[in-house]
Amino acid sequence: xxxxxxxxxxxxxxxxxxxxxxxxxxxxxxxxxxxxxxxxxxxxxxxxxxxxxxxxxxxxxxxxxxxxxxxxxxxxxxxxxxxxxxxxxxxxxxxxxxxxxxxxxxxxxxxx
Amino acid sequence: xxxxxxxxxxxxxxxxxxxxxxxxxxxxxxxxxxxxxxxxxxxxxxxxxxxxxxxxxxxxxxxxxxxxxxxxxxxxxxxxxxxxxxxxxxxxxxxxxxxxxxxxxxxxxxxxxx
Numbered sequence: 001x002x003x004x005x006x007x008x009x010x011x012x013x014x015x016x017x018x019x020x021x022x023x024x025x026x027x028x029x030x031x032x033x034x035x036x037x038x039x040x041x042x043x044x045x046x047x048x049x050x051x052x053x054x055x056x057x058x059x060x061x062x063x064x065x066x067x068x069x070x071x072x073x074x075x076x077x078x079x080x081x082x083x084x085x086x087x088x089x090x091x092x093x094x095x096x097x098x099x100x101x102x103x104x105x106x107x108x109x110x111x112x
Numbered sequence: 113x114x115x116x117x118x119x120x121x122x123x124x125x126x127x128x129x130x131x132x133x134x135x136x137x138x139x140x141x142x143x144x145x146x147x148x149x150x151x152x153x154x155x156x157x158x159x160x161x162x163x164x165x166x167x168x169x170x171x172x173x174x175x176x177x178x179x180x181x182x183x184x185x186x187x188x189x190x191x192x193x194x195x196x197x198x199x200x201x202x203x204x205x206x207x208x209x210x211x212x213x214x215x216x217x218x219x220x221x222x223x224x225x226x
Contacts, residue, residue: 100215
């Protein structure tokens with residue numbers, strides 16, 4: 001399968017705690033994106049990071065990319081109950097560049 | 113702007129029936145794609161299009177056809193439905209380019225094949 005692996009598959013934390021999700025992949029990438037999906041809804045784009053970038057921030061979100069380890073992480077700081085959702089990474093490879101391939105996702109539950 | 117719209121929201125088919133899932137976007141995006149989402153499998157790419165008149169296969173194209181006669185519309189046809197096609201289907205669109213841009217997703221179509 002071309003799909004990346006996300007770790008952990010599920011994560012439960014209390015409000016105010018930080019949540020870290022990891023994404024690993026096997027082939028070289030042009031860019032990697034993170035998406036959020038609330039239950040029963042479509043996906044919403046969070047952050048895009050290019051292969052020549054190492055870190056990006058957006059509000060309480062921080063994404064890092066380590067191309068040597070073929071991995072990325074999404075950190076949500078000071079989590080809120082509203083952050084409860086599934087989070088997916090998606091990557092554009094350097095081969096077959098017209099395809100955006102999604103990982104299997106991490107289900108995050110934030111308890112109030 | 114309505115963004116990406118999909119119809120129907122829900123559909124039940126019998127094995128062997130055919131149907132078309134509709135997808136439309138009003139953002140003048142060149143790139144459009146169809147994904148299916150199954151429990152524990154994430155999203156898998158079915159077909160995609162980089163512009164009107166151009167389509168190509170994704171990871172799981174068997175049993176599905178697409179066409180792209182206009183920039184706005186990208187319908188997905190199930191030729192002869194099978195229970196294995198029970199899934200949630202998402203359409204997405206984005207600007208075209210060498211590097212992928214943010215993808216905009218529709219709300220999804222939940223399909224059950226009995």
